[in-house]
Amino acid sequence: MAKLEILEFPDPRLRTRAQEVEVVDESMGQLIDDMFETMYDAPGIGLAATQVNVHKRLIVIDVSEDQSAPQVFINPEVDVLDDDLSQYDEGCLSVPGFYETVSRPRQVRIRALDRHGEAFEMIAEGLLATCIQHEIDHLDGKLFVDYLSNLKRQRIRSKLEKAQKQAQTA
Ligand code: QAP
Ligand code: CO
Numbered sequence: 293m294a295k296l297e298i299l300e301f302p303d304p305r306l307r308t309r310a311q312e313v314e315v316v317d318e319s320m321g322q323l324i325d326d327m328f329e330t331m332y333d334a335p336g337i338g339l340a341a342t343q344v345n346v347h348k349r350l351i352v353i354d355v356s357e358d359q360s361a362p363q364v365f366i367n368p369e370v371d372v373l374d375d376d377l378s379q380y381d382e383g384c385l386s387v388p389g390f391y392e393t394v395s396r397p398r399q400v401r402i403r404a405l406d407r408h409g410e411a412f413e414m415i416a417e418g419l420l421a422t423c424i425q426h427e428i429d430h431l432d433g434k435l436f437v438d439y440l441s442n443l444k445r446q447r448i449r450s451k452l453e454k455a456q457k458q459a460q461t462a
Contacts, residue, residue, distance in 0.1 A: 316409030340430030351427040365404040374399040
């Protein structure tokens with residue numbers, strides 16, 4: 293297992309649209325394990341392959357309190373089931389230290405492949421529904437800061453750029 297490097301906003305590679313996965317094979321298992329290790333170490337509840345600079349449609353999620361419920365979604369697609377929105381304070385491993393409230397559809401149906409390449413379908417609501425939508429946004433090159441005002445996004449961008457420059461010269 294290995295911890296992977298996480299790209300940080302405003303890295304332009306986070307704007308890449310990820311490719312469909314054509315075959316789920318053993319090499320993908322290693323990437324999935326490394327993504328879980330990276331996410332649990334942070335700790336986080338969701339990580340998209342885009343964030344570790346792998347531009348494939350793959351996400352890992354665990355919204356349990358005790359890191360006991362790992363879930364893998366390959367080529368995920370969502371249908372919105374309900375017009376109601378829910379609000380969560382969202383954060384992101386690629387936007388460290390910043391949390392802002394975002395509204396998203398409350399209930400969704402997800403279709404995806406699991407780590408063995410088997411298709412499955414599930415209905416999600418609450419935090420899981422929000423997290424899946426946040427992670428699928430990454431696969432489309434989108435970040436939660438895109439839902440904020442330009443002013444808020446620019447402030448976050450400047451602060452992170454400053455922190456990244458300091459980390460480089462430290
Ligand atoms: C997405 O985000 C999410 O700033 C997953 O310093 C978050 O796991 C969806 C993290 C909230 C819905 C609600 C963030 C870790 C983890 C940070 C995460 C940080 C360390 C974020
Ligand atoms: Co994120």
